[in-house]
Structures are given as C-alpha cells and as structure tokens.
Amino acid sequence: MILSVLVVLVVLLDVLRLRSRASKLRVLSQGAGEHSLLTATGVRPEGSWESDADLVDLVPRDLPTVAALDLLGAVDPAKYRDDQWARGVSASQAVLVRDEYKDDVDPDDPTEFVAFVRRVKDHVRARVDIAVAPGLKAGPYDLGYRAATLRQLGKRPSLWIAGSVIGYAAVAAALITNWQWGLVALAAYWAHPVLVFAGTPLRPRDLWVPRFVRTPYLWFRTAGGKKSTAELRQAERLEQATPWYEQNRDKNFHEARRDNCPACGSTDLRRWVTATDLVQRKPGTFTMDRCVRCGHVWQNPRLSEEGLGFYYRDFYDGLGATSAEAVFSGKTEPYYGRARMVEPFTKPERWLDVGSGHAHFCLGAKEVLPQTRFDGLDQGAAIEEAAKLGRIEQSYRGSFKEFAGELKGRYDVISMHHYLEHVRDPWEELDIVADVLPDGGYLLIELPDPEWRLGRLFGKYWMPWFQPQHQHMMPIGNLEHALADRGLTTVATERAKAHLCNDFMLALLLFLGNVAPRTPAPWRPERVRLRRIRSFVVWSLGIPAFFVAMALDQTVNRFLAARTGQGNAYRLLAQKTG
Known part of the structure; x- marks a missing residue:
C-alpha cells in the first residue's frame, strides 16, 4: 500500500x-x-x-x-x-x-x-x-532522434531511461505485493498523460496508447538513437583535433617546483591537494601547496604557458563552447548579487568586466544597473560573440596587460569574477588594475575561498580546486593586504552571501564522472569496453545519491555557511584612494 x-x-x-x-x-x-x-x-x-x-x-x-x-x-x-x-x-x-x-x-x-x-x-x-x-x-x-533531442535540451537520455525504469518497476512491484492497491498505482501511471493534457490547448493524437506498453518501447528507441547533424559535426571536429592532441598529450607541461610561497616567501609549505583533470579528463596529475604562514594555496609546480594553452583549449571555446554556455547561464543569482554589492556605493556610468567569458554577468548586472554601460575583456572568442548578442557594448579580446594603456581611466568600476585564480601572477594583475582605475574608482573581486571547510574535506572532488586551471587561491585577508599595498581600500566584503550551496552535488558529479566518463574526446583515445553500459549503470545507481546530495546541500552546507559566516566563495569591493 x-x-x-x-x-x-x-x-x-x-x-x-x-x-x-x-x-x-x-x-x-x-x-x-x-x-x-x-x-x-x-x-x-x-x-x-x-x-x-x-x-x-x-x-x-x-x-x-x-x-x-x-x-x-x-x-x-x-x-x-x-x-x-x-x-x-x-x-x-x-x-x-x-x-x-x-x-x-x-x-x-x-x-x-x-x-x-x-x-x-x-x-x-x-x-x-x-x-x-x-x-x-x-x-x-x-x-530515432529522441536521445539527440534530449541532449540538445540539456538532459541525459541514460538518466531519463533510468528514472523511467525505476518508475515502471515501482508500479510492477506494487502489483505483485498487493494487487488491489497495485491497480490503483497502475491506473495513476496509465492516466498520467491524459491528466496532463485534458482541458489544455494540446490534444496529442496518440494520447490513448497505453503508457505501460509504450514506455518499454521508448527505452530501446531512446537508447539506440541517431546522431544529430550537430553531433556529426562535433564528431568531425573531434577527429580533426585528434592529431594535435596526440602530438602534445605526453609532454611535460610543468615548470620547476618552487620551495617558497609566492605570496609571502615563507618556506613552511604543506601539500594540500593532489588531483587530476576531473572535468575534461585531460592527462596529468597536479598538486596544490598551502603556505602555513599566510594560508595562500597555489599550484606547485605550476603549468607553463604552453601547458595552460593545452588545458584551456576546447574548454570555453571550440569543442567545449556549448557546455560552457549551458553552465554559465544556469545560476543567475550570483550575477545580481555582485551588482547589488556595488549599488550602495556608486551608480557607475561605465563598467569593465575582466575575464568576462560569455558575459553572463554583464547580462544580469544590466537588470540591476540599467543605466550602466558594460564592456567585457577576455582572451577567448566568446567575448566577441557576447558583443554580437548584445550582452556587452564593446569587447576586448586579449590579456588585460595588452589593453591596459587603452583602458586607463575609462571605467568607474572594474570587476574580476573568478578570474584571479586562473592567472599565473595575480599580483601583476592587481598592479595593472590599480593603474587603470581612476582615483575614486571601484574594484570588485569574487574568488573561491580556500578557507572553506568543505574544500579540505572533499579534497580533489571540491569543484573550486578545479585543477589544472586554478593557479592561485587567495585567502581574503591576503587579498585585502595586497590591495592596500596598491592604494585600494576595502569598503565591503561578502562571504556567506557569495556562497552557493552546491558543494555536495558538484562533488558527486565529479566523482561519478571520474568513475564513468560520459563523452569521448581527442585527448582520451582509449576505447572503454562497454562504456555505454558502464555509464548507464553508474549514473543510474547515482540517482538516489543525487537526492541525498541535494538534501545535504540544503541542510548541512547551508548550516555551515550560516554558522561560520563563510562560504565557498567571497566578494570584496575596494576603492582606489590614491
């Protein structure tokens, strides 16, 4: 019952x-x-x-x-x-x-x-x-195109099949254990589409086909579907990219290991994280050290510029452009939160977002500050596309250093959201922004917080460690001191407000993706035997774990942020005082 x-x-x-x-x-x-x-x-x-x-x-x-x-x-x-x-x-x-x-x-x-x-x-x-x-x-x-359509809509066909199988099995189990009550469950299951569409503008022509008959047929058709035109084009691009990755895959991209902290010079270091590339699964092992004296965490040994090119390639642009766009358009509240943090201090006329990517922040911030002109700077092709789509007024494609002379004194606010952790020398970037900002101008920075407790608990599966892209993780106190040395006074900080309650969920996604990689790639040439079956089994078994992870994020994770006043990220607003 x-x-x-x-x-x-x-x-x-x-x-x-x-x-x-x-x-x-x-x-x-x-x-x-x-x-x-x-x-x-x-x-x-x-x-x-x-x-x-x-x-x-x-x-x-x-x-x-x-x-x-x-x-x-x-x-x-x-x-x-x-x-x-x-x-x-x-x-x-x-x-x-x-x-x-x-x-x-x-x-x-x-x-x-x-x-x-x-x-x-x-x-x-x-x-x-x-x-x-x-x-x-x-x-x-x-x-035959249903699986491709689901993928285009951002859904995983294997998870749909798994959820459908679980629902079907629940109805069957109800019938077997207590047939009277089982008939009630079967009636509800059968009536589902009829109840959805009755009295609405839609009248599906096959509405009365029994659901318990159609559903198993859907499993097989969805599991063995055709490739879409876009997926065939993607397969061609994968094939074209393979020779380059084969030539560069086995290179050593690491520089020499340093024995002192790049922030304070201390030699008292601790190994903090050892990780692989858990997102794209490109080859290599990466370590992050922590300075006992000042708490700075950084990649040691760090990647060379050639190595960064290898690991960034096809992530935000190229083969990974569609995935990146989907990720950055998913969580919008942080974009509003950043703009609202600045609003009490200034109503800027011109705002430059450095490391803007697809310019989703500018798109959201415009709702909070409709009179502000937003421009974006980034090294990827996405910044030019963002200007074409109207998310920003002007795009600058290249490094901040390249455009520093042209940008000097032009912007009331400059922002760097999840940017400094990606650069090889964050202190040089702070030197540049201190020179570019006019007196009285504001700098808004958002960074992952290396002092967040769950970061140490989850180890390599804590998403913000994000190896090998994240080079430096700066505690908020270190950043305040670095800004003060450059004539920028901190006027506001947000820690718990910048926190996103998603650590458990993202850690689970990284773990399952590590056990059962989902997509082929030119840098991953091995053909895993029974890859589809293994992926289906692992991600199906992971469905209950997703509900547990969501519950933990909304309880334990939220409680920790409220109790400590910290989170997995922080924001800092500083003003140039000369």
Missing part, C-alpha cells in the same frame, strides 16, 4: 507541474504577419498566424505525446518569453521568424530547430515566444 501511495503521489505531483505548463501555452490567432515560416518534413500548415515576437516556435495541437511531454519538461511557457535566461527550446515542427533572424534549418533533423531557436533566443534584443498554432498538423515523430 505504501509503495502504491508513493507512486500515486509522484504521478500527481508531476501531473500538476506539467499540466500547469501546458495550460499556459498561448494560442496564436489566425492572420498574416511579417514572418517567414520554416517547417519540418511532413508538417502541414493549414492556415497562417500572426505574432509580435521576432520568432515564435509553433506547437501543433496534435503534437505526439512523448514529444509534448519532453517539451513541457524543458520549458515553462509562462516565463519563457520574458526570461532572458531561459534557453531556447522548440517542438521541432515549425517556426515563424522575421527575416533578420532567418537561417537555414535541416527539416529532417528536429535538433536543428532547437539549435536555431536557441541562437535567436540568445540575442538580447530578440523577442522569442512559443505558442500553439491552430490548424498546424504535426509531422511524423522520429523516435
């Missing part, structure tokens, strides 16, 4: 969530507009529609059940249009788009529609919507 009640409860909660989203889908009115219509193969547009959006993804009323459920799982229609952080999604049937954003889309590949809508949605000034189009008849739904 308990098992049946749990099944019914889970089904009802999911029904309420998805039904709420389905009922909020707008229905377009008929009419002629200034848009072009792009359709997938087999879709029949019987009529025309109008919209004030620059792009509107058209959802047929008779969209197949599985496609409709996947879509509702990825988008909340009530927030989608006005939420600049919502990633573009598509029902992969048809799109109305203004000519200025029009592009070629492969009508046979549903993932191409998702990618196209996402590109347009990323434009700051583009208005993108999703709505039901009366009269639009859905085309055939190719389940």
